[in-house]
Amino acid sequence: MEQFTSATSQTRTTQIRLPAPIARFLMLVIIAVTAIISLIILIPLLIIALVLGLIFILYIKVKSLFTKAHKPNGPLDGRHNVKVISRDE
Numbered sequence: 001m002e003q004f005t006s007a008t009s010q011t012r013t014t015q016i017r018l019p020a021p022i023a024r025f026l027m028l029v030i031i032a033v034t035a036i037i038s039l040i041i042l043i044p045l046l047i048i049a050l051v052l053g054l055i056f057i058l059y060i061k062v063k064s065l066f067t068k069a070h071k072p073n074g075p076l077d078g079r080h081n082v083k084v085i086s087r088d089e
Contacts, residue, residue: 019027
């Protein structure tokens with residue numbers, strides 16, 4: 001790097017040099033390959049997480065449906081001609 005000094009000032013300034021075209025191209029290729037590999041790994045993980053999330057939500061809804069059905073006065077209560085009075089009413 002070239003350094004320039006001023007006769008009136010003792011501060012040194014350096015000239016900023018841009019990387020060579022080959023180095024810029026290699027940096028671009030490395031960044032692109034890294035991005036592509038990250039996306040190849042990240043997209044399937046996001047899809048798997050989405051599917052597992054949907055399965056979990058469906059499980060909770062089905063479980064809630066069966067729990068409500070077996071509660072007193074529910075359709076699967078099993079008792080006939082019986083009305084259960086909740087104390088909190």
